[in-house]
Amino acid sequence: MTFLRRTGRDGAADAPREEPRFDPVLLGAVVALVAIGCVMVYSASAVEAGRRLGDEFHYLKRQLFAAGIGFAALFAALRLGHRKALALAYPVLLVTFVLLVVVLLFGKTAGGAQRWIPLGPLNLQPSELAKVALVLYLARSLAKKRDHVRTFSIGLLPHLIVTCAMVGLCLWQRDLGTGFILFLVLFAMLFTAGARVSYLVAAGMVAAPIAWHIVKSTPYRYARWLAFLDPEQYKTGVGFQLWESLLGTANGGWLGQGLGQGKGKLFFLPAAHTDFIAAVIAEETGLVGILLLVVLYAVVVWRGIRAALRASDALGCYAAVGLTTLVGAQAAVNLMVVFGLLPTKGLTLPFISYGGSSLITLLGGCGVLLSISGERGGFLRRAPAATRIGAPVGGAPRLAAPRAAEEISS
Numbered sequence: 001m002t003f004l005r006r007t008g009r010d011g012a013a014d015a016p017r018e019e020p021r022f023d024p025v026l027l028g029a030v031v032a033l034v035a036i037g038c039v040m041v042y043s044a045s046a047v048e049a050g051r052r053l054g055d056e057f058h059y060l061k062r063q064l065f066a067a068g069i070g071f072a073a074l075f076a077a078l079r080l081g082h083r084k085a086l087a088l089a090y091p092v093l094l095v096t097f098v099l100l101v102v103v104l105l106f107g108k109t110a111g112g113a114q115r116w117i118p119l120g121p122l123n124l125q126p127s128e129l130a131k132v133a134l135v136l137y138l139a140r141s142l143a144k145k146r147d148h149v150r151t152f153s154i155g156l157l158p159h160l161i162v163t164c165a166m167v168g169l170c171l172w173q174r175d176l177g178t179g180f181i182l183f184l185v186l187f188a189m190l191f192t193a194g195a196r197v198s199y200l201v202a203a204g205m206v207a208a209p210i211a212w213h214i215v216k217s218t219p220y221r222y223a224r225w226l227a228f229l230d231p232e233q234y235k236t237g238v239g240f241q242l243w244e245s246l247l248g249t250a251n252g253g254w255l256g257q258g259l260g261q262g263k264g265k266l267f268f269l270p271a272a273h274t275d276f277i278a279a280v281i282a283e284e285t286g287l288v289g290i291l292l293l294v295v296l297y298a299v300v301v302w303r304g305i306r307a308a309l310r311a312s313d314a315l316g317c318y319a320a321v322g323l324t325t326l327v328g329a330q331a332a333v334n335l336m337v338v339f340g341l342l343p344t345k346g347l348t349l350p351f352i353s354y355g356g357s358s359l360i361t362l363l364g365g366c367g368v369l370l371s372i373s374g375e376r377g378g379f380l381r382r383a384p385a386a387t388r389i390g391a392p393v394g395g396a397p398r399l400a401a402p403r404a405a406e407e408i409s410s
Contacts, residue, residue, distance in 0.1 A: 022078060023373035026303035029296050030366050033351035034070075034359070036293070037277075038063055041354045044265045044280040045273035059273055059354050066122065066356030070363030077367025082316050085368050089136035093162075096133040099126035100169040113174040113346065125357035127170050127178045131330075132365040134166060134182055135189070135322035142193040143314040149193045156199050159186060176214065176221065177345030181330050183207065188325040189318055192308075221343075228343035244269040245276050245338050248283040256286030273354040275346055278338040293352070294335075301328040304369055312377020323369045327362065 042060040050056035077085050099117065103126050108116040116123035138159055142149060149155035163186045167179035187200055215221045220238070227239030235243035248264030251257060262283040265272040272280050281289050304324030311317040327350050334349040336342040348358045 021374040022370040023303050023307065026300065026307070026366075026373055027370060029299040029303070030074075030351065030363070033293075033296050033300075034067055034363070036281075036296075037349075037352035037359075038067065039259075040277055040281055040284075040352060041273050043260050043262070043284065044277055045354065046260075047266055048272070062122070062356065063354055063359070066359045067363075069356075070360040073360060073364035074367035074370070077364055078370050080371070082319060082368050082371040085371070086136055086140050086315055086319060089133075089140040092129075092133045093137045096126060096130050097166070097169070099124070100130060100166070100173075102126075104169070104172055107173075115173045115175060122356040125355070127173060127175050128355070128357040128361045130166050130170065131178065131181060131185070131326055132323075132361045134163060135185060135319060135326060135365065136368075137162065138186065138189045139315055139319035139322055142189060142318050146193065146314050149190075150196050152196075152199060155193070155195050156190065156203070159190065160203065171214065175346060177333070177347040180211075180345070181326065181333065181347070184329045185322050185325050188329075189322045192321045193314075193318055224343045228340070231340060241270050241276065242337075242340060242344055245279040246340055248279045249339060252283040252286040252289075254286050255288055256282070256284045259284050275334070275348060275353065276338055277353050278335055278349055281352075282338075290335075297328065297331045297350075300324070303373065304328075307369060307373035307375075309380050310375055310377065311372050311379045312375045313379055316372040316375060316377075317379045320369055320372045323365045326365065 038060065041063045042057070045059040046056040049058040103115060103117050106117070107114045108118050108123060110116065115125050115127060117126065118124075141159060142155075145154055163182055167182050170176075170178045170182070187204070190200060191197070215225055223234070223238040227234035227237075227242055231239045231243050231246060233239070244264055248262060248269060251263070257263070262280050264283055265280050269276055269279060278290070278293070281293065285292075301324055304320055304327070308317050308320035308324065311320055330347055331350050333342060333345065334347050334353075337345055337347070348355050350362055351359065
């Protein structure tokens with residue numbers, strides 16, 4: 001069977017258009033977020049760094065250094081391709097578990113939490129690597145078990161055990177926020193892979209009272225919960241950070257006080273350049289700046305879902321869903337915490353907050369997502385039905401086999 005080739009006016013066949021190997025819109029949104037993050041890290045930390053460290057560019061230089069490593073990881077993952085990158089899922093998972101144990105034994109403590117391993121100019125935070133490692137593991141495992149994902153013993157139980165083990169090590173580091181994100185990623189990927197909804201609902205119903213017990217039985221977590229319910233009553237104590245965040249947000253108005261002109265970062269708002277950097281953005285750039293952030297994150301989520309829909313295999317589809325959920329859920333939780341819609345948690349704002357481990361691992365994960373975004377397979381799309389195109393003389397009607405639009409030009 002032969003197909004007609006489109007020709008130009010001179011009768012010559014048109015050269016096939018080469019599709020880009022990645023989604024430039026997705027890459028542009030990520031680059032924009034990283035650039036905004038570097039600017040705001042300097043704005044939020046310059047005064048404190050100058051007073052405490054004698055170098056107002058201290059945090060900016062470290063953030064730029066981490067961004068350089070992160071973009072190198074992004075382009076390395078993009079060049080490697082998601083299939084080869086995901087082939088490393090199990091070794092990466094094993095290394096992550098080892099690091100999560102090492103940090104409990106020899107890690108650096110800050111703010112009452114032992115989460116960092118000092119590595120020269122950077123501090124490695126294994127819980128940040130755990131987020132991407134879990135996505136890679138789940139994508140590979142669910143793709144291998146795709147025909148059995150609806151069974152409890154194969155589809156749900158092994159993945160739940162691995163995730164709970166990882167969450168348990170994070171809780172030992174007093175990192176409830178990361179545990180919450182890991183469970184969101186697990187549920188999103190299991191749902192996409194076709195796990196029984198009844199199993200997911202049951203698991204959620206079991207997890208909810210356990211999570212509440214963890215909060216209620218830990219004094220500082222329960223105090224944060226009370227401060228979330230009534231920030232003004234606790235504004236001089238455990239709710240001080242949230243109250244100052246709300247004040248800074250309110251002072252921003254529509255257009256903000258001007259870049260670098262915020263007052264909350266001047267020794268009022270703790271962790272101004274890390275977990276609560278969105279409050280500085282709100283105060284200095286106003287509602288317009290926050291809406292720009294939301295739009296950029298929405299673009300990342302939109303293009304990530306698009307990449308999942310266009311993936312050529314289960315491996316790429318599940319990985320795209322997991323990475324998109326990771327970025328979108330963490331951004332949503334951080335912004336909700338800053339604006340008083342959730343209790344305070346120690347989660348960074350993706351690509352924006354100061355933190356080398358977070359920036360490097362997320363950019364590396366985006367490299368995997370970008371490699372998936374260049375595909376045109378349509379793994380999740382239902383194949384079109386066969387189309388009747390006529391019948392040869394003296395024979396039954398002939399059916400044309402369904403084929404993708406990209407194949408017609410061949």
